[in-house]
Amino acid sequence: MNPNKFNRIQQAARVRTKQEIQKEYEMTKLEKDQAMEASQQRKEEMKQREMNRKQNEKLSELESEAKEKAEYLLEKANAQRLEQEDEVKHINELILNAKCHAIRDAQILEKKSVKTEMEDEEKRLDTMMEIDRINAIQTQEEIEGLKKEQRYAGAVQIMKQIEQNAQDRLLEAEKKDQESQQMLKYLEKLQMEDLKDLERKHQEQLVMQQEIDQINQEHQIQKELRSEQEKLAEQKVIEYMKKKAEREAEYEEEQERIRREKEKEVAKLRALQERARDHQAEQDALRAKRNQEQAEREWRRKEQMEAEKKLRADEVMKRARTEQIQSKEHFMAVQAQRERLEFERVLKEQQRLLEKDKAKEEDAWKDRMQHADEVRRQIRNKEQLKISERNAFFEEGIKMEEEARQRRARLDEVKKKKLDELRKAGVPVKYCAEVERRINGPQGLVA
Helix, strand or coil: CCHHHHHHHHHHCCCCCHHHHHHHHHHHHHHHHHHHHHHHHHHHHHHHHHHHHHHHCCCCHHHHHHHHHHHHHHHHHHHHHHHCCHHHHHHHHHHHHHHHHHHHHHHHHHHHHHHHHHHHHHHHHHHHHHHHHHHHHHHHHHHHHHHHHHHHHHHHHHHHHHHHHHHHHHHHHHHHHHHHHHHHHHHCCCCHHHHHHHHHHHHHHHHHHHHHHHHHHHHHHHHHHHHHHHHHHHHHHHHHHHHHHHHHHHHHHHHHHHHHHHHHHHHHHHHHHHHCCCHHHHHHHHHHHHHHHHHHHHHHHHHHHHHHHHHHHHHHHHHHHHHHHHHCCCCCHHHHHHHHHHHHHHHHHHHHHHHHHHHHHHHHHHHHHHHHHHHHHHHHHHHHHHHHHHHHHHHHHHHHHHHHHHHHHHHHHHHHHHHHHHHHCCCCHHHHHHHHHHHCCCCCCCC
């Protein structure tokens, strides 16, 4: 379709104010009165000139030129007046409606294409996220396996150390027994101070053994503490993923609710359009539908922006989870504290974004409701105004009955011309055929 014609259609579909409609009606009425007055005046002049011609038998060259000019102006005025006829207006309205339907079909196809692309992209992102999740689980399982192996290796090492210590203690005990036997024999020869010195050494050995036992106990406590920290970190990640899934489910439910409300509003507007009986009311309903479609495009734009924001937020969460998985390898106190702070920061940011998105959705919903109320109010006002205009138009139409035959011929020419223009504009054949059928229907154009 020609861009200029498309712009004219969009301009015609704009919802005008009551003052603009009143002003247009007054200008149309004034132009019509002026055209009728000029036509009547030219008719009188033509009659007078015809009488003069009959009297003088021949017209001068100047009079012939004036006659041709008068006929041209008369034909032009009749054409302009014909454009103000109900039938021509109805033809224009049918043509405009056909063009609008063609545009609407193109928009629906574009909407379906965009929706399909968005669904494919969503599926692709879901697949990527699922792959990332599986990879993360596999990585986590590998880490856990390594940790188990390390713990098992540590336990084996500890058991070996315990066995070695036990063997050492047995050897030490045997050695002590031997030394004791020797000592008993030797004590028989030594003095009491030698016995005290031997007892002191024995006490030092006991203290050393207690220190070794304490070190082993502290090592066991530290190992249990690290295990508990691992469990807490894993529990936090599980809770975080669960809450995120719940938030995403709530977001999807909210989007579905908004979509259903939007469809209800569109259905109401379409019902209003179907109840319109006269041509001007249908035109107003068409303009209201155009405004609603503009609101839908704006809503889709905002929805796409919200989807992009959600993707960016998910990317932030994904990076945060990756950092958490990487940082879990250390399991140190300082790193555990850092993970907790990062988790809380991301969680607060996500909560802030969700609250912000929710507030925007509520504001957008309120704006759509206010706009719909305003459209309905304008339609009611326009219906009342058009009734008055139609009554005034019918009263003035009585004066033009004597030109019905010529008007019908000109109207047929206008039909053919406008249908040709409609076909040349590239409007689909089915809409051209529908316009031609309604124009040439047995009930006439005022249907």
